[in-house]
Amino acid sequence: MQPLRGTKDILPDENILWQYIRKIITPILSSSNYNEITTPIIENTELFQRSIGKGTDIINKEMYSFSDQGQRNITLRPEGTASIARAFISNKMYNFNSVNRLWYLGPMFRYERPQHGRQRQFHQLGIECIGSHNPIADVEVIRLATRILNKLEYKKYQLEINSIGKIEERAIYKNILVNYLQKYTNDLDKDSKVRIKTNPLRILDSKCHKTQEIIHYAPKLISCLKSESREYFDNVCELLNSLAIPYNINYNLVRGLDYYNDTAFEIKTQELGSQDTICGGGRYDSLIKQLGGPNTPSVGWAIGLERLIMLIKNEFTSTNNNPYVYLINQNLNTQKYMWTIMNILEEQNIKFELDLSITNFSKKLKKAYKSGAKKCIIIGENEVQTQTMTIKDLQSNDQNTIKLEMFIKTSHFN
Template sequence: MQPIRGTKDILPHEIQFWQYIYCIANKVLTLNNYQEIRTPIIENTELFTRSIGNFTDIVNKEMYSFSDQGNRNITLRPEGTASVARAFISNKLYSSKKIHRLWYLGPMFRYERPQKGRQRQFHQLGIECIGSLMPIADTEAIRLATKILHELNYTKFILEINSIGNISERKIYQDHLIRYLSKYKNDLDTDSQKRIINNPLRILDSKNIKTQNILEFGPKLNDYLETNSLKHFNEVCQNLNYLNIPYKINHNLVRGLDYYNYTAFEIKTTQKNQQNTICGGGRYDNLINQLGGPQTPAVGWAIGIERLIIEIKNNIDKNNQIIYIANQITSNHDILWDIINLIEQYEINFELDLSNYNLSKQLKNANQMGINLCFILGEDEISNNYITIKWLTTGIQQKIKIHQLKNYIKYIKNNIIT
């Protein structure tokens, strides 16, 4: 039996990357008073058709939808923002306070062609700052995304931002864009030809070179923005300048979801490939009201975990085991348990050998795992009340009396482990 195409087992040697990202995100976001939220992976299909948009690729081609035994239309969530907005409304979070800072990490589902860093079951880390119209909220969201990446020791990225204005501004621009592109319809790529009527703004995001050349001489969205949109965007840029967060203004940047307005942004790797976006987000001031809640502004983003892991995994120390306990005792394991309790007391990672191999094989196994320090406990050690310490990289070997072991482990904790 094989896993379903587009899904992947996350094996024990890989899970450390996921845990590392979770811990860093939790630390950064908790410091900034963001609270974790977990929503169901299944929702009513209508939630996504109403929020994401009927003419988007996600709704038209990529959603996993089905009827359950109660004949309800159910969808595996393709993204996190709509679910968080639904949770905000259905749990009446708006009644407790004005500003809600929420974050999540979990699986999403889209029927796409599987490729490197993109699966049909994929995972996103995301934040939603709900309740503020202020441009500083946009800046806070962008700052947190770049802060998390820096905390993960990842700097090979570029931030691209744009203002996509409000609905009325986009409608005027969209009419002019359709009029312009209609003259070149036969020269556009196939996807753009389909989008010209139903979703023309998505053509701006086309990777086709010929289509991009046509767009270069067409109308620009920023020329249709009015005072409020421009003022909001300029303030976001001023804040980013003060924070020394580098960015590039990309006037063709649009997000593939209908609910965005004003600020839109993406964080891309500096690698020259088509699948180089690791974070995308923006402001969505009308979504919550559109779904039946009160008029509530919001801004957020999502990072694709699989693609992020590809970028950062070489920066993460893969060796979590610090001490290897080579066990040669055949009976009376009391001292062994006492030693384990001491190691745990100082929160040092360890591995207890359970193989019943001879000492030579156990030490070889420790070497293969990349472990530097080995505690050896055999019958001779038990009889004489000591433990043998062996540093595998240098071959240095010591005998430490059991009653001195606590101080030795404390020394390791304070001086060896950084």
């Protein structure tokens, strides 16, 4: 049996890196009062249809949807923001705080062709700042993304930012863009020929070189922004400047989800080929109201964990995964005695491995050396009768026997 295409086992040695990332991000997000939230991986299909947009690739091509035994339409979540918005509404979180700062980490699912850094089951770290329509909220979330990357000692990235305006401004621009593209229809790539009718803004994000040449000379969305949207974007840029966070304004930057407005941004790298986006996000002020909640402005981002791990794994120095102590016992009676010693080791946060083999003492000791442990605790009938324990140093081969009572009183392992 093999894993399904587009899925991957995360083995114990790899999980050390995943745990390291969580250890890094948790204090960074906690210090800015972001609290972890966990939502189900299955939701009603309608949630994503209403939020992501029917003209998007996710809805049209990529969702894992099915009918359950109750004939309900269920979808494995393809992204995190819609689920967070649903949780915010269904749990009436707006009654508790005017601003809710949330973060999540978990698996998402999209039916895509598996590629380098892209799986059908993938994991995202995301944050959502819900309840503020203030440029400083946009910059707060961007700052946290850069802090996390810098703390992980990855600095070969570029921040790109744009304003995609409001719905009515984008509607005007869509007409202008479509009129411009009409004369190049035959030269567009296959996906863009479809998008010109369904979601023309997504053509700006095409990876096709020929299409990008056409887009280069197209009118820019910023030309359709009114003074309020321009001022908001200018304030975001000014705050980024005050933090000395470098960025490039990319007037062709759009996000692949319909719920975004105003600020849109991506953090990119040149080390992943075509899958160059590490982090993507922006402002979504109408999503929660659109899903039946109160009018609640919000902004957030998501980082793809698999891509992030590809970028930092070569710089990551794995901690020793070997036990510090190897435990050897002789029979049923000595095994009962061993529980007390294991409890003490747990209380002192000392990593140990209990020998489970049914072999003689000599072979057990060979396994102790092979385990990479520094110490070996040996319990035989004599240790049980005298309430002692024999400790062998596996590096120097020194061995001594101490009273169990003394070991219990010791605040650290001797």
